[in-house]
Amino acid sequence: MTNSLPLKGIRIIDATHALAGPFGMMILGDLGAEIIKVEPPGGCPTRQTAPYDIHGTSLFFLCNNRNKRSIVINLKNDAGRDAFYDLVRNADAVVYNFAVGVADRLKIDHDSLMRINPKIVSCNITGYGSHGPEAQRPAMDLVVQAAAGTVSITGEPQRPPVKAGVPIADLSTGLYACLGIVSALRARDESGQGQKVEASLFHSQLSLLNPMGAYALYSGETPVSQGARDESVAPSQAFEAKDGWITLMVASNRHFEGLCAAMKRPDLLKDPRFASRPLRMTNRDEICPIVAKEIKKLTKAEWIKLLVENGVACSPINTVPEALEHPQAVEFNSVRKVKFQDKEIDVLATPLWFNDDLQHPVKDPPMMGEHTFEILRDVAGYDDDKIANLVDRGALFAIGDAAKIGETKSV
Numbered sequence: 001m002t003n004s005l006p007l008k009g010i011r012i013i014d015a016t017h018a019l020a021g022p023f024g025m026m027i028l029g030d031l032g033a034e035i036i037k038v039e040p041p042g043g044c045p046t047r048q049t050a051p052y053d054i055h056g057t058s059l060f061f062l063c064n065n066r067n068k069r070s071i072v073i074n075l076k077n078d079a080g081r082d083a084f085y086d087l088v089r090n091a092d093a094v095v096y097n098f099a100v101g102v103a104d105r106l107k108i109d110h111d112s113l114m115r116i117n118p119k120i121v122s123c124n125i126t127g128y129g130s131h132g133p134e135a136q137r138p139a140m141d142l143v144v145q146a147a148a149g150t151v152s153i154t155g156e157p158q159r160p161p162v163k164a165g166v167p168i169a170d171l172s173t174g175l176y177a178c179l180g181i182v183s184a185l186r187a188r189d190e191s192g193q194g195q196k197v198e199a200s201l202f203h204s205q206l207s208l209l210n211p212m213g214a215y216a217l218y219s220g221e222t223p224v225s226q227g228a229r230d231e232s233v234a235p236s237q238a239f240e241a242k243d244g245w246i247t248l249m250v251a252s253n254r255h256f257e258g259l260c261a262a263m264k265r266p267d268l269l270k271d272p273r274f275a276s277r278p279l280r281m282t283n284r285d286e287i288c289p290i291v292a293k294e295i296k297k298l299t300k301a302e303w304i305k306l307l308v309e310n311g312v313a314c315s316p317i318n319t320v321p322e323a324l325e326h327p328q329a330v331e332f333n334s335v336r337k338v339k340f341q342d343k344e345i346d347v348l349a350t351p352l353w354f355n356d357d358l359q360h361p362v363k364d365p366p367m368m369g370e371h372t373f374e375i376l377r378d379v380a381g382y383d384d385d386k387i388a389n390l391v392d393r394g395a396l397f398a399i400g401d402a403a404k405i406g407e408t409k410s411v
Contacts, residue, residue, distance in 0.1 A: 004355040005032025010185065011379070012036070013087055014068065015096040015108075017044050019141070019167060020201060021125050022064040024174030025095060028181065029067030030350040030360050036087065036375055037068040040075070041397065043368035054343045062365045063347045066338050070366035071375045072397035075106045080395035084108065086380035088116050092188075093181050097125035100135050110196040121184040123177050123197040130198055139201050141167040148205035153212060156227040173204040233277060234284040235259070238317060239295040246300050248291075248307060248314040252277065258310035262303070263294040338364045372398035 010033040014025040022044075029035040037044070049060035071087075074080040088094060094113055096103055103109040103124065110122040124130060127139020128147075145151050145163050155162030180197035188194055206213070212223045212231070223231075228238035228247060236249040250256050253276065260268045268274055268290070273283040280287055295303060300316045307314040318326065324335055336349045350360065372391075376382040390396045 004357045005360065006354060007182075008032035010034065010093070011091045012181070013038055013084075013091050013094045015094065016125060017046055018097065019046075019060075019064065019170035020173040020199075021095055021097045021177065022046070022061075022174075023171060024125075024177040026064055026066060026068070027174070027178050027350050027352075030362070031352065032360075035068040036091070036371075036379070037065060037070045037366060038084065038087075039070055039072045039368055041072065043072065047368065054340050054345065057340065057367070059345070062338070062340050062345055065365045066347060067361065067363045068366055069371035069375055070369055071372045072369040074395050074397075075108065077393070077395045079390055079393055081107065083376065083380065083382075083390060083395060085116050086382075087375070088113055088120060090379050091117070091120065092185060093121040093123065095123040095125065095177065095181070099138075100126060100130055110194075114194055118194060119188055119192065120194040121181055121188060121197060122194070123181050123184075123199065125173060125177055126198065126200045128202045129200045141169045141201070144169040144201040144205050148202055149209055149213075150205060153223050153225050155225045157225050159225070162225075168208065169201045169205040172208055173199050173201045176204050176207075232281070234280045235288050235291045237288065239292050241295050241298060241300045241303055243299045245317040246295065246303055246314060247317060248312055250280070250312065255312055256280065258312045259291070259307070262306040262310045262312060263291070265290075265294065333359060336362045338362055340365055341367070367399060369397045369399050372396055 007028055010028075012025060012028060012033050013036050014021065015038040016022055016025065017040075025035050025037075044061060044065075046061045046064075047057050049058040052059035054062060073084050075084060094108070096108065098106070110124070113120045113122050126135070127144065128134045128137055142151075142163050145154075145168065146161070148169070150168070151161045151163055154164055177197070177199040180199055184195040184197050209216075215221075215231070216223055230236035230249060233249060233251045236251070238245050238247050248259070250259050256274065257269060260266055268287075272279075274280050274287055298306075304314055304316060316322075323329065329335065332349075332351070332353075334349050334351070335346050338345050338347055347362070349362075353360075373384065373387050376387050376396075377384075387396065387398070391398055
């Protein structure tokens with residue numbers, strides 16, 4: 001199984017917190033990379049994120065940090081920073097998402113890391129980018145969704161602004177960071193030189209305005225929220241059945257023929273207002289009420305059966321639990337199990353497969369500092385006495401095997 005993972009042999013130091021960085025590095029871990037989670041004194045702040053916790057550690061942290069080993073290093077401590085440098089010497093990439101200027105003050109910016117390891121790839125995840133008039137502004141997913149225009153086109157027309165239901169600025173930035181790191185590693189293999197990669201929440205979210213941004217630039221018009229409607233085809237929206245809501249999308253004449261067959265409305269095929277995709281868009285306000293009236297007559301299940309039989313793209317509007325139990329989710333093992341101490345937890349799998357292998361390894365998320373001794377032994381070549389000394393000096397924090405060697409300090 002593990003032989004099929006493309007990033008096997010790559011070592012990444014993950015000094016990120018919040019969501020974008022941890023999510024992205026978790027994906028690289030799922031794809032075979034060794035991820036060393038460097039946590040600050042007291043642990044990653046997201047270990048305390050509401051609303052759910054397992055033995056005092058948040059589910060938010062646990063569902064974004066599997067396939068990682070944890071080491072706690074005080075980067076403000078000279079000895080701690082030296083230990084970090086010793087990890088960098090034997091790593092392929094370092095990822096962090098500090099506020100602009102913090103990496104420079106800690107002396108772990110790209111130039112500093114390149115002096116230690118000329119082949120290192122560094123990835124800096126920022127809110128608005130490393131420079132520019134708003135580079136120093138605090139950035140959170142909701143705020144960035146608003147700044148990048150997404151909130152203005154989400155929700156129902158003439159209703160208050162609505163954010164996307166998932167933190168897409170964070171998640172998309174994590175994905176772009178993955179792409180940037182893998183690309184830089186490929187270039188490093190050719191040139192022998194490391195590269196600096198940057199991904200920002202604002203610019204990642206801005207890129208997701210495709211195609212709405214292009215439409216706005218071309219037309220000079222300001223896009224507005226459309227609810228569940230599609231901007232380019234009709235009928236294409238949410239419709240209410242007897243027992244709930246479904247969506248359907250009619251993108252071609254063949255699809256329209258299928259819809260008319262499902263509704264037993266062959267007369268609509270002869271209506272000149274609906275004879276082509278452009279005409280159906282022009283006459284959207286005529287065709288959609290007709291479809292809505294028909295959909296009201298049957299249940300969701302009845303409509304899905306009829307529409308699928310007639311080749312129309314459709315789905316009930318599933319709840320999150322329903323989506324996670326979807327037959328295709330089950331088929332592709334989309335929900336995996338990990339353990340944190342004695343508690344089993346369901347988490348979402350990375351949707352990439354290699355050589356038809358649907359079971360990429362899933363290692364349990366770590367306790368804070370669980371692997372401090374193990375990592376420094378394996379990666380930096382430290383002996384136990386040296387590590388214990390650094391713990392006593394406030395440079396490190398360790399649990400587990402560290403307790404067998406001597407008293408440890410929290411830093």
